[in-house]
Amino acid sequence: MADSIEFIPAQYSSKTQPESVAQEMLRCDSADIDTLVEAGLPHEDRSGVRHFDPNDLYNLGMYSNSSRTQPELAFRLLFRFAGRPVDDLLREKLWDFRVQLECTDCAGDAPWHLEEPNVARFGGRLAEVAAPTTGAGTAEYRAMVTTTGARTPVVSPELRRLTHEYLDAGYRWQMIPVPMQADYQLVHALGATSCIAASLFLAEQFRAAGYRAEAKRGWFCGVLGGALDLPHACVEVEDDDGSLKTVDIAKAQLAARLSPKTGEFQELCLGSIYNKVIPSTASGNAPFGYHECGSRLPIQVRADIQSVRS
Incomplete structure (x- = not known):
């Protein structure tokens, strides 16, 4: 999943989302987050909790090809109108x-x-x-x-x-x-x-x-x-x-x-x-x-x- 996107460069990144949000967005567990971090997902540790940039999380979900992450489901809902007649x-x-x-x-x-x-x-x-x-x-x-x-x-x-x-x-x-x-x-x-x-x-x-x-x-x-x-x-x-x-x-x-x-x-x-x-x-x-x-x-x-x- 991590090699499917480019992460937000440090000068523009804002790591505001705790790991609990990351797991919910990506429909994954702590071990999966460990794998993403090892693959290069940028994060900051604050009071023992890893925090991530929301854009990185959204993009990971969008291109995960799992058909179950929050970004994928939202995208399909967002653009369902685009396949209908435009009248x-x-x-x-x-x-x-x-x-x-x-x-x-x-x-x-x-x-x-x-x-x-x-x-x-x-x-x-x-x-x-x-x-x-x-x-x-x-x-x-x-x-x-x-x-x-x-x-x-x-x-x-x-x-x-x-x-x-x-x-x-x-x-x-x-x-x-x-x-x-x-x-x-x-x-x-x-x-x-x-x-x-x-x-x-x-x-x-x-x-x-x-x-x-x-x-x-x-x-x-x-x-x-x-x-x-x-x-x-x-x-x-x-x-x-x-x-x-x-x-x-x-x-x-x-x-x-x-x-x-x-x-x-x-x-x-x-x-x-x-x-x-x-x-x-x-x-x-x-x-x-x-x-x-x-x-x-x-x-x-x-x-x-x-x-x-x-």
Whole structure:
């Protein structure tokens, strides 16, 4: 199992999960953890308890091929929609959008800022917005967000060539800390990829080919009962027809890994929009929000996005 992934380099690693969590995630016992540690799984001993980086644990589970680890089961549940007809992804969908902001080392009252949902340019709407202004410690942003989908495939032969060239490069998707994802050269040197790393690289390739392109962050929602609170990014590029297209490279990669029956969804990721993504105003490697109190620590941003049935 350990030789199937690249572990998070020490400068980006945060070993916060005790061995009990590792055993639960990987559906294994202490002897199995011993084997992984002997094979190179990084860890720290604190008060006699081994602690591990959650990204390493997730990636080990994801590529274990055991069909029973928590990451494998969650992945299959997360992407089961990708093997279905895509029509349901093109209709309007309403979301109860809530984001909790926490300044863990707060220095006092100050304005809050969140890179808000930015759905209007893709046919969506915002309503009942309640945004935080000034405060300390914690805050909440709330809104009712309507998303929609549309088939708008990339028409530029050059954009499609660059996109497929990346998809065919053989990079392995892994869970990677957000600061490390911005260092896409390091990520790719490990033979890995992620949504932010891929989007930053592909946006650069598009610009080098003469196109206006930018990696943008957002939220992927509507799974596991709410939002999967993972950093998500895609590329927004102005196509040959003058329209703004989104290239959701990571979702295309993950869907391809799941099943060959996801071809229709993979094609949707190459230019079209679909209703499970809420784009934001944040650029590809920028934080979702900040607090002006003067703290040097980044704020924690946790999304809770629930589908509202019509």
